[in-house]
Amino acid sequence: MHLNRVKNKKISLDDLRVNFSEIEPALTQKEAMDEANRCLYCYDAPCIQACPTGINIPSFIKKIASGNLKGSAKVIMEANPVGASCARVCPTEELCEGACVLNDASLPIMIGNLQRHATNWAIENNAQLFEAGQVNGKKVAIIGGGPAGLSSARELARLGYEVTIFEAKEKAGGLDTFGIVSFRLPQEISLWEVQQVENLGVTIHTNTKVGRDIQVEEIINNYDAVILAIGMSKVPMLGIEGEDAEGVYDAIEFVENTKTPPLDHQFVGKRIAVIGAGNTAIDAATCSVRLGAADVKMVYRRTEAEMTAYEFEYEFAKQDGVEFRWLTQPTKIIKDESGKVKALECVSMELGEPDESGRRRPVQVPNSTFTMEVDAVIKAIGQTRYTSLIEEFGLEHNWGVVKIDTETHQTSNPKVYAAGDVIFGDGQGDAMVVTAAQQGKLTAHAIHQKFIAENQVAIESR
Structure with missing residues (x-):
């Protein structure tokens, strides 16, 4: 795209808004088809292994090549509930594209652009890709509506849980909605992913800060499980003279x-x-x-x-x-x-x-x-942690990094789980949107397995 710079001309607000338009052009239908047909559809595809959410990349690309864009989008979003955002912000050259076997022969498949092509079709055609599962009577609260929280919510809703997200900001989506520049990730992409989750019956309470608008004790008492997906807070102080200056x-x-x-x-x-x-x-x-x-x-x-x-x-x-x-x-x-x-x-x-x-x-x-x-x-020297809220839940942590069982994402309180940036650091996790999405999925399924096991014990004890 052309970047409007200040030289000898007056710059308008419209010029500035254009500067924040998405910089990467979308593939045309022909470009996507040609690129999809370059894929070797490897049997033991290294690109799948390199994807933190395990998207079946050859499968979604093959569906593009056959003209089945809805099917392609479904493969992507099945594995990654924020797959449209990740198509734009994942470091693909370090992950899937970096593992592509064609790196040794020519150029890797443009996996990120193809993922964006398929999910763009779903967005433009207002496709609802998944349905809620049969209600099972269990309620789960999720604190934070970012990538980890949304991923947990999507999985749990499909498994039949009644899910409520408590989000402090006026819109859900977390980092994807507010924290990644518009010229890489337009806000409407993240909000479509939020809508996909809401369409499964998930309740999202925005402008709702836990500890202010609803108390920790109330959440603990009224839900069968709680997922802490609160991310991180503001940038810390520099600790130098003049930091209070205007500007x-x-x-x-x-x-x-x-x-x-x-x-x-x-x-x-x-x-x-x-x-x-x-x-x-x-x-x-x-x-x-x-x-x-x-x-x-x-x-x-x-x-x-x-x-x-x-x-x-x-x-x-x-x-x-x-x-x-x-x-x-x-x-x-x-x-x-x-x-x-x-x-x-x-x-x-x-x-x-x-x-x-x-x-x-x-x-x-x-x-x-x-x-x-x-x-x-x-x-821009890092971010502080929501330590006071973590301590309100009574959870063990290291300087705001919540301690978890790495298999189940269960915290020191067996009713409370954690995923996303709140567990990043201290050797736990990775600070990537795609990693948070995977953690959200794993947490949801760990909760589900726990309730299945408890139900089995109850049946056997009768």
């Missing part, structure tokens, strides 16, 4: 604000510093460019080799003209007379011995202080 932003909130237009002109022509080098930092930087910023720098205290962003995200940011300042540590945000951001004071760093993460620890270079003039600072 300092939380990257999570910053990206979220671009998901629901109207946009405004406040970033046009501005100089932006993004602190961090993960995927959220990349999102904040590329959003800044699309909001008309004239100069965007990403500031990171380690080197390129230690950054946590995906390689394709890094390349995308470079193509957008984002500048990377490696081995740079912010030490102070300088304000002007009115309290607005004026500059960012930094020091140069060098890498020392590895820290607990295995990455080399950055160490300040003596007498290396310098200043860069900026108009806004965006913090």
Whole structure:
């Protein structure tokens, strides 16, 4: 797509909105058919093994080749309840496409684009792909309506459970709805996946915060099982002077604000510093460019080799003209007379011995202080945890990472399960949408197996 940049012309709000249109063009019917016919339909397909949700990739591609797009979408969504979103945001070159046998001969099959083609058909044709199961009399509460929560809900509804999701935001979908930039994942895609779940009879209470609008004890007492899928919270404080200046932003909130237009002109022509080098930092930087910023720098205290962003995200940011300042540590945000951001004071760093993460620890270079003039600072240095809510449930955790049985996703409270980002870290899980979806599925089936076992014991004891 063409990116409207600020040069010698005035930029309009319509220009900015165009900048947030989906960047990857959809395949035409012919392109999809040609690409599907390249697939070798491997018997022991490595692409399936590389997919965290185990989508039968040769099967859905073969259905595209035969013109059965509904069947193709059903194969995808059967394995991955947020498969339309994942078609856009999965690091496919590291997963399914990276495992494709054609990498050794030519180019891998465009699995992500074909997945998007099939699910686009389902969205455009308002297809309802699944039905609710026969009611079994059991009730499950899910706290959080993101990828893990939605996946759990979809599976449980198909197994006959009465499912209620409690979602703090005004719309369900979590990260997919609010936290991934629109030019990669338009909000309507995530909301279609939410609707697929609601159509199975799942009740979603939005604008409902557990601990405020409904109490933990009430949920525990009124449901047969509870799934904690609350994700993570806001970006932590930098802990430096001047952080209270006008023009300092939380990257999570910053990206979220671009998901629901109207946009405004406040970033046009501005100089932006993004602190961090993960995927959220990349999102904040590329959003800044699309909001008309004239100069965007990403500031990171380690080197390129230690950054946590995906390689394709890094390349995308470079193509957008984002500048990377490696081995740079912010030490102070300088304000002007009115309290607005004026500059960012930094020091140069060098890498020392590895820290607990295995990455080399950055160490300040003596007498290396310098200043860069900026108009806004965006913090993207990770996220805090909903520790207080976890503790209200009385669950064991390590700094907000809930401890689970890795087979069942059961927490220290046998009635409460957990999935998604709330269990990411401390050697548990992966911070990917597709992983959260798989965890949600596994949790739902673990609950189902528990109730089957309990029912069998009750029958045998009669």
